[in-house]
Amino acid sequence: MTPSNDSTITLSVAGMTCGSCEMLVERSLKNIPGVLSVHAKQRKGRVVLHIDPDHPPSMDAITQAVTKAGYEIHDGTSAPPHKTAHESNKPRYMEIGAALVIIFALYKLAQTFDLASLAPSTAGSLTFGGVLLIGLVAGSSSCLAVTGGLLLAMAAKHNQIHQAESSSQKLRPLIQFNVGRLVSYFVLGGIVGLIGTAITLPIWTTAYLNIGVALVMLYLALTILGIIPKGAFPIRPPKALSHWISNLTEHDHPLAPIALGALTFFLPCGFTQSLQLAALASGGFAPGAMSMGVLAIGTLPALLGISFISSSARGSFSRIFLTFAGTLVFVLALFNLRSGFALAGFSVSLPAQQAVEATSENAVRLPVITGYEQEVRMKVTAYGYEPPELTIKSGVPVRFIIDGTQAGGCTQGFVIPSLGIQKVLQPGDNIIEFTPEKPGRIAFSCSMGMVRGAFNVL
Amino acid sequence: MQTTVSIPGIHCDACGKLIKSVSGDFPEITDIAVNLTTKTVTLTHADDFALDDWTKEIEGLGETYKVQRLS
Structure with a gap:
């Protein structure tokens, strides 16, 4: 511990792992006579005390209070923060690497068995059964890369913030996402049928939408994996934007997941677009709404599968899930980013x-x-x-x-x-x-x- | 008298200690048990204990703490 000047003391405190720890330490220390204010920083393992220079608090009392709260004071501020206490927040590169290898292997395996095709056969008449089938295929193929990736990112992030919640509580935002998606497909499909024009955004809009979604996923993946700390952007976009992204993805408001789900209608998925044509040809609200709605229902099994798996993750499995999901989202984000750039007209080819x-x-x-x-x-x-x-x-x-x-x-x-x-x-x-x-x-x-x-x- | 509340935001030992520490400011509370697995807190308290005030204090700690009364 070092009195850096007359009125502040910086302590190196080991064992703080979360926000509750910070508050506990702050509470324990702020009532000691002579302490004016306390600021604990869990990530740095530091506690800064503002003290009354005329009546400095007793060091014994400080040490005692910290120890009583269950933490340990290190001598000297230069001492590295306690390793075990911080392990849970450090990026686990070994696990990330392993997850990468597994994902790559699975992709190769899928390719070998002809499952990774970008254009699975969706031939067949556009009966509702046929549309449902298209949805099923879409939900478990290329569309999953974007919509599923977005859902997975949201689920993993939610799990990370709300570790304590029960499975059903974790499932709630994911269900909201799917509800939003279903409702928007149904309503917008009906509108398409009614007005007789497909709702497609100009190419550049979809390109930036794609890039935007990819950046959101990338940000989430990096924070889930702990590579960048929460709230910190390596590149600093306008504050409003980063706030908007983090609010949308981390906010507990039920409208956030619903809005995100509804937004997926505008993702320029070929499945959605070709069905929009069918919906507009149908010439009415009800048939249009039905065919788009049924498509969204068709994609549900795959998306709900992701939801259930991610919400039931518990204990050590939950940690593995976070690492795996984070890595997968990262890979998908890069994939989507490249797609977005291609749409924006940049020809990005990998070697x-x-x-x-x-x-x-x-x-x-x-x-x-x-x-x-x-x-x-x-x-x-x-x-x-x-x-x-x-x-x-x-x-x-x-x-x-x-x-x-x-x-x-x-x-x-x-x-x-x-x-x-x-x-x-x-x-x-x-x-x-x-x-x-x-x-x-x-x-x-x-x-x-x-x-x-x-x-x-x- | 006993009151059991559910606080889903509890996730570690520090949360439990924090809740106990806050509860220390309420002399009406004679005993407190925090169960980290079920995320519940059981308070043993005098009849004139103001649960609303306690809830306000706990929820003021952070937005992940939401107190739901069970019994």
């Missing part, structure tokens, strides 16, 4: 992806020039675009024919952000016409930015 592009034979395939226009063909497959890279000439009108026969779910939405082109692919040939003005690259992707490709303009 691995470029290698694939370079080896595909299409890199040299030149367009067929017929008269005054050039024709390029591309096929949508369950694994992406074939070919993913197309070569065209500048100044010549392009007739871009996309074979959408195998397009399903996510890949049904097709966007060329820089040209402002947004299309829902139909089975068979889909034609997009435009004229590239100058050489360079024109990126395109599915509506979520998950499947990507580009024109190489010569």
Whole structure:
């Protein structure tokens, strides 16, 4: 302990692990004669006392009070905080690494068994049974990456803050999220049917929405894993924004999870978009509301599964759950971030992806020039675009024919952000016409930015 | 007389001690038992004990403390 100047004393106190500890220490010390105010900082293991310089408190009384409260005073402020006391708040890199390995292995496994397809077959007529099936598939595939990731992030964060709550209490916000989602799908689906226009936001909005969701997830993942302390941003966005994010994700107000769930309607998921078309074709509130509502119900099993698992996590399993969920959310956040950037028109390719592009034979395939226009063909497959890279000439009108026969779910939405082109692919040939003005690259992707490709303009 | 309340925000030993420490300011409380597993607090107190005042003090400690009366 060191009197840094006449009126303050800084103590190094070990054993404080939570907010309650801080308050307990503060309460124990503030009634000692001569102590004017106490400020305990659990994370630093420090307690700062403001004292009356004329009547300083007795050190014995301070030591006694801290010991009685169940904590220990270290001599010298430079002493490192007690290790065991702080372990629970330190990022557990070993566990995070293990979780990463498991997630990667699971992904590879899913890929081997053809489960990681971005465009699971959703062929079939749009009966409510068919829509329900689409929902089931959507809920357990690409859409899960965003909506499920968001839910998981929320659940893990809630568990971390409210460790003490019972399972049913932990489940409450997650149910609210799903209710919000269900209601918004139902109502907005009905509106789509009524007004006969699909509610799609401009590409740039969905791009920033995607990036926004990804950043929220990234922030949550990093705080869950303890890599950045709660409330601290490595990059400092405007205070209002960070407050808004943390309020929305950590606030106990029941409207927050409901709003977050409702917001998922606007995530540019191909499943949602293609069903919006069906809803608007239905031409009425009730059928539109029914088909969108049924879609949301279809996604429920997967989302509720996440909810139940995360809310029933207890004891040491709860800690493992937090680490695993945090890592998974982190990975999904990066995935979504990349998708968001692709939608915003930045062509972000990872080295691995470029290698694939370079080896595909299409890199040299030149367009067929017929008269005054050039024709390029591309096929949508369950694994992406074939070919993913197309070569065209500048100044010549392009007739871009996309074979959408195998397009399903996510890949049904097709966007060329820089040209402002947004299309829902139909089975068979889909034609997009435009004229590239100058050489360079024109990126395109599915509506979520998950499947990507580009024109190489010569 | 005994009163049992549920405080879901209790999560560690320090919470229990904190609640006991606050309760020390209430002379009407003769005994207090904090159960960390069930997140309940059982108070043994005199008849004129003002539960509302105590609840106010406890809830003032932090927003995770919400007192719900059980019996």
